[in-house]
Amino acid sequence: xxxxxxxxxxxxxxxxxxxxxxxxxxxxxxxxxxxxxxxxxxxxxxxxxxxxxxxxxxxxxxxxxxxxxxxxxxxxxxxxxxxxxxxxxxxxxxxxxxxxxxxxxxxxxxxxxxxxxxxxxxxxxxxxxxxxxxxxxxxxxxxxxxxxxxxxxxxxxxxxxxxxxxxxxxxxxxxxxxxxxxxxxxxxxxxxxxxxxxxxxxxxxxxxxxxxxxxxxxxxxxxxxxxxxxxxxxxxxxxxxxxxxxxxxxxxxxxxxxxxxxxxxxxxxxxxxxxxxxxxxxxxxxxxxxxxxxxxxxxxxxxxxxxx
Amino acid sequence: xxxxxxxxxxxxxxxxxxxxxxxxxxxxxxxxxxxxxxxxxxxxxxxxxxxxxxxxxxxxxxxxxxxxxxxxxxxxxxxxxxxxxxxxxxxxxxxxxxxxxxxxxxxxxxxxxxxxxxxxxxxxxxxxxxxxxxxxxxxxxxxxxxxxxxxxxxxxxxxxxxxxxxxxxxxxxxxxxxxxxxxxxxxxxxxxxxxxxxxxxxxxxxxxxxxxxxxxxxxxxxxxxxxxxxxxxxxxxxxxxxxxxxxxxxxxxxxxxxxxxxxxxxxxxxxxxxxxxxxxxxxxxxxxxxxxxxxxxxxxxxxxxxxxxxxxxxxxxxxxxxxxxxxxxxxxxxxxxxxxxxxxxxxxxxxxxxxxxxxxxxxxxxxxxxxxxxxxxxx
Numbered sequence: 073x074x075x076x077x078x079x080x081x082x083x084x085x086x087x088x089x090x091x092x093x094x095x096x097x098x099x100x101x102x103x104x105x106x107x108x109x110x111x112x113x114x115x116x117x118x119x120x121x122x123x124x125x126x127x128x129x130x131x132x133x134x135x136x137x138x139x140x141x142x143x144x145x146x147x148x149x150x151x152x153x154x155x156x157x158x159x160x161x162x163x164x165x166x167x168x169x170x171x172x173x174x175x176x177x178x179x180x181x182x183x184x185x186x187x188x189x190x191x192x193x194x195x196x197x198x199x200x201x202x203x204x205x206x207x208x209x210x211x212x213x214x215x216x217x218x219x220x221x222x223x224x225x226x227x228x229x230x231x232x233x234x235x236x237x238x239x240x241x242x243x244x245x246x247x248x249x250x251x252x253x254x255x256x257x258x259x260x261x262x263x264x265x266x267x268x269x270x271x272x273x274x275x276x277x278x279x280x281x282x283x284x285x286x287x288x289x290x291x292x293x294x295x296x297x298x299x300x301x302x303x304x305x306x307x308x309x310x311x312x313x314x315x316x317x318x319x320x321x322x323x324x325x326x327x328x329x330x331x332x333x334x335x336x337x338x339x340x341x342x343x344x345x346x347x348x349x350x351x352x353x354x355x356x357x358x359x360x361x362x363x364x365x366x367x368x369x370x371x372x373x374x375x376x377x378x379x380x
Numbered sequence: 381x382x383x384x385x386x387x388x389x390x391x392x393x394x395x396x397x398x399x400x401x402x403x404x405x406x407x408x409x410x411x412x413x414x415x416x417x418x419x420x421x422x423x424x425x426x427x428x429x430x431x432x433x434x435x436x437x438x439x440x441x442x443x444x445x446x447x448x449x450x451x452x453x454x455x456x457x458x459x460x461x462x463x464x465x466x467x468x469x470x471x472x473x474x475x476x477x478x479x480x481x482x483x484x485x486x487x488x489x490x491x492x493x494x495x496x497x498x499x500x501x502x503x504x505x506x507x508x509x510x511x512x513x514x515x516x517x518x519x520x521x522x523x524x525x526x527x528x529x530x531x532x533x534x535x536x537x538x539x540x541x542x543x544x545x546x547x548x549x550x551x552x553x554x555x556x557x558x559x560x561x562x563x564x565x566x567x568x569x570x571x572x573x574x575x576x577x578x579x580x581x582x583x584x585x586x587x588x589x590x591x592x593x594x595x596x597x598x599x600x601x602x603x604x605x606x607x608x609x610x611x612x613x614x615x616x617x618x619x620x621x622x623x624x625x626x627x628x629x630x631x632x633x634x635x636x637x638x639x640x641x642x643x644x645x646x647x648x649x650x651x652x653x654x655x656x657x658x659x660x661x662x663x664x665x666x667x668x669x670x671x672x673x674x675x676x677x678x679x680x681x682x683x684x685x686x687x688x689x690x691x692x693x694x695x696x697x698x699x700x701x702x703x704x705x706x707x708x709x710x711x712x713x714x715x716x717x718x719x720x721x722x723x724x725x726x727x728x729x730x731x732x733x734x735x736x737x738x739x740x741x742x743x744x745x746x747x748x749x750x751x752x753x754x755x756x757x758x759x
Contacts (some may be wrong), residue, residue: 189664359538370531
């Protein structure tokens with residue numbers, strides 16, 4: 073298996089493979105952060121999470137097209153505006169959905185699964201009607217193309233580095249908002265004991281709505297970031313949903329650190345295995361390992377010790 | 381209190397109505413093509429009946445019923461495929477006598493796990509045992525460690541994803557994304573012409589009623605009671621000395637076997653099997669048939685599978701743009717407004733009116749969905 077490579081080659085292969093794993097890791101973290109809030113904190117099984125990501129991707133695509141036609145001089149910076157717009161669009165849709173649908177179902181978590189699946193079907197058809205059935209790709213600004221040459225045999229793509237930086241930034245912001253800010257304390261209070269939180273004067277309905285909106289907004293940013301890596305179609309969201317749920321569940325639903333750790337282990341396992349076997353078998357083995365470990369540790373890697 | 385009668389009055393009416401529709405009305409009124417479509421829809425009804433047992437009664441939502449449907453279907457399809465790949469039928473291949481997709485993938489000998497599928501007896505046993513054992517393993521691993529609810533749902537979903545990727549990836553052994561096509565005969569009996577389709581339809585309906593009977597039996601025994609008790613107050617059942625895990629495992633395995641029978645009938649009726657009936661999307665759709673029909677009602681599940689599929693076919697034929705909208709809206713409406721699905725609407729709104737119309741002199745307590753669902757004897 074290794075016979076054809078020298079030690080140096082092998083080293084760079086593992087570094088490159090590890091780097092590919094890091095990009096995958098960023099993608100997983102971005103996908104899972106929003107869900108970790110919605111599913112981990114609120115307990116809502118949002119099967120439409122992928123569709124919120126796709127909305128972010130379509131918003132980015134629209135922004136890039138607008139910049140290309142009307143503001144070509146600013147095209148190199150369109151991405152930052154696009155991400156904000158994606159966050160706002162997905163977040164607003166999320167708050168609407170919470171108001172129309174989710175708030176009636178907090179006591180029936182399994183039913184949120186069915187209802188949001190219905191929602192995801194409707195969103196998919198909306199995308200298909202509005203944007204057409206074909207996949208769309210975003211044109212990247214010049215500075216994002218190409219790759220950084222680290223050594224002679226190791227190169228890293230710039231858009232990958234960008235996505236990684238973005239992931240770190242968003243993770244820090246989310247962690248700060250949830251664990252340090254006043255609002256984050258309210259969120260965690262509502263999650264732990266809705267009635268008691270209401271009794272001490274927290275407007276639980278408002279907190280629920282904004283929490284759901286925040287989770288969906290982060291999904292929108294994730295979708296926006298995906299446009300740099302691949303193309304987007306109306307049904308792309310469904311491809312991500314299982315991976316995303318597994319990342320969150322594997323890490324221990326209510327723990328942000330767990331989500332990050334599980335995203336890291338899953339992505340590194342997969343990208344390392346991919347070097348030895350076909351992509352699909354690597355995926356099967358990774359998922360099997362995750363399911364196997366979940367059977368041993370049902371609460372995930374980083375289970376919060378709480379009394380139920 | 382266990383009802384001594386197998387069906388109470390309203391269930392008996394439901395039973396007769398369903399039997400009349402499936403045995404008499406549909407075969408007389410539909411052409412063979414449509415009847416074959418009904419047969420296809422009914423294969424999902426098997427899954428739905430299993431889901432009523434394990435989800436409606438046991439409170440265990442499995443998002444991986446497609447796995448068991450697929451395992452049953454693939455066992456049947458492997459037998460049929462081997463029969464269709466006799467040496468005479470596959471003369472043009474570089475290695476005659478093996479399924480065509482193996483030949484395309486440069487596999488020259490029949491793999492070991494395919495060998496026993498030459499025997500119909502083995503195949504029938506495998507249709508029951510393979511999914512049953514698989515469910516036993518998953519169920520034991522999960523329920524013994526008290527994994528349930530959303531976690532169980534997500535893990536079963538992951539299993540469905542794994543199996544799909546595996547089937548698609550191992551093209552040489554499984555037929556890949558195309559699945560197993562061109563299935564022709566069952567022990568020399570051609571399953572493709574019209575009269576065969578009609579016979580298979582009736583075989584399937586008889587099997588379906590057998591499954592309804594088994595499910596009804598389980599529901600009415602103490603086991604069914606314990607399932608409901610477990611769903612409502614799991615800890616109390618545990619403290620009363622019952623092994624909650626074993627009951628859950630049993631319900632899950634029953635649901636898996638029902639789904640597998642459905643899958644096997646699917647392969648026979650439709651003439652092929654592919655990974656697109658195994659994965660997450662079909663698995664969730666099966667849950668939705670159950671939800672629309674009524675998760676608490678065995679008959680409701682059958683009606684749900686039929687009606688949603690009719691709606692799906694009808695809407696996607698006439699309004700291809702709208703059918704996903706319609707379907708999505710239907711699910712949301714069912715979840716928000718009618719958590720007990722069509723059978724709940726029937727029991728809550730239609731039946732009381734019928735009862736009032738029939739207004740017997742006896743004063744009759746209101747027969748809500750609760751009493752129908754739990755099989756409580758109508759007084």
